[in-house]
């Protein structure tokens with residue numbers, strides 16, 4: 473049984489159905505509400521994750537390498553956008569093509585440094 477997922481949930485524990493109710497310290501303490509900070513939902517808007525998603529969206533829609541100028545249009549913060557793009561390259565999700573274009577990794581012939589592409 474997934475006690476934490478099915479019975480003892482944070483919002484509404486189902487103590488009457490719980491197999492450990494008799495030994496539950498929280499019940500024994502009188503169900504005192506926790507005094508610590510509550511968990512906040514993870515923010516997405518404005519994060520690098522959002523920028524990465526926007527960049528990947530453009531690359532996914534493209535039929536070939538995408539010039540950096542096109543990627544520059546997805547987010548106005550140059551520093552954050554560059555960091556997100558560099559992260560995608562480092563993570564192996566995006567490949568640079570030449571000096572100023574990018575494509576999804578594996579979305580074309582293999583690239584050789586300073587040389588021709590492999591067919």
Ligand code: SF4
Nearest residue numbers: 480485487490493496
């Ligand atoms: S009795 Fe305790 S462990 Fe069981 S559901 Fe209630 S709070 Fe959770």
